[in-house]
Amino acid sequence: MGRHSCCYKQKLRKGLWSPDEDEKLLNYITKHGLGCWSSVPKLAGLQRCGKSCRLRWINYLRPDLKRGAFSQQEENLILELHAVLGNRWSQIAAQLPGRTDNEIKNLWNSCLKKKLRQRGIDPNTHKPLSEVENDKDKPSIADKKLASVGSNEVYSFVEPKKPNQGSIPPERYNPLEFSTSSKINNKSSNNNLTSSTTSTQELLLDSINSCRPSDMVGNYFSLQHLNYGPNMNNTPIYMSDLNSGITSTILHNSASTSSILQTPTHVKPTVTLHSNNNFNNNPSISSGDIDGNRSTMQLQNNTNFLRNNSTMTWGMEESVKADKDAISLQGEEQEEIKWSEYLNTPFLLGNTVQNQTSQSIYSDVIKPESGFITEDSSTGWQQHNQQHQPAFQLSDIYNKDLQRFSVAFGQTL
């Protein structure tokens, strides 16, 4: 168990970064852009390993960081996303503009976990603690199998109780309250819909290549492992809340399924800053929600960010490659049009419960007045994010492990 190879080099500084170091790193990246991290320390004149520089940049110096306390909406979004993604902090962070995975991880460990426990919710499974304890008392065969996998998380894999809908394939049950709490009131996201039109958020998660214990939510496989292939057009997806015995139905919209299951090649969710950008014009930089002296120094530097003729890119380049791998090529041009519609549609997990399904288990955690997107809330979260709105779009979703996590809206019922 030695140190990382880059740290074998002698006389490398560790610990907190000084303002001077920050300035060196910032100046270097300003001049040269992002490149090979291993060479950054030497070229920037820093006694740090490249890894440390990368971390400092990503978690602190990056100009697009929001900083400041998390809003209630952000916390709610993290809770929702964690229920689906588990401890995939980078993927969760990708849906929260200006937030880092480290920040979110810290928030989760120090705050959100505690809140959930106080509300009687198991933070690992997002199920009521009593239910989780009962499950632990009755380990199943699958429990033992999973235990051998070596997961850090405790999963009890029991045969789900089927609701009184015998035709529902058991593999499509999902107890996630997500199914109800994430319903979207489309009045805020699609003005074309009338009040009599019920909109449906489609959550179509194709099974992905690997199946890890962390891919499970609660007692069941998470959405990623429900294999919704193209042949399942018009097939309802049942998401069962076993606590209440109510099954939510999310309809496949045949008109959109084919495009949902594909990944657009033209989507390149990458932030690119060109040299003619002036950060003084960027509300996220000048908004002043930065605290601390060091940040003040950075703010000043940021205003001159990328003075030179350099283009800096960061974001999800890697996922684009994955996109290309994942795409199935058919009717590409036509799909592009569809995608352009979807990509302009904000994906906002809301706690607006539309139908008869049970209330969110976060109902105590999530203050009713602070819903993500409700008819009244279009000002709060979106204003808060200023130019980051919408909170996130489909184009932000792609990543390695969740290539086909796709969300769309359609008119149903």
Next chain:
DNA sequence: AACTATCCCAACCGCGCGGTG
């Protein structure tokens, strides 16, 4: 005021993955 406990967060660390030679 002094001490202790707890919280919070920046940074470290090991591991796995993908690219390259």
Next chain:
DNA sequence: ACACCGCGCGGTTGGGATAGT
């Protein structure tokens, strides 16, 4: 096929800040 390297991710830790006694 293999080794090496760089990078990114998630878990963990150390220490400063804050709250409690």
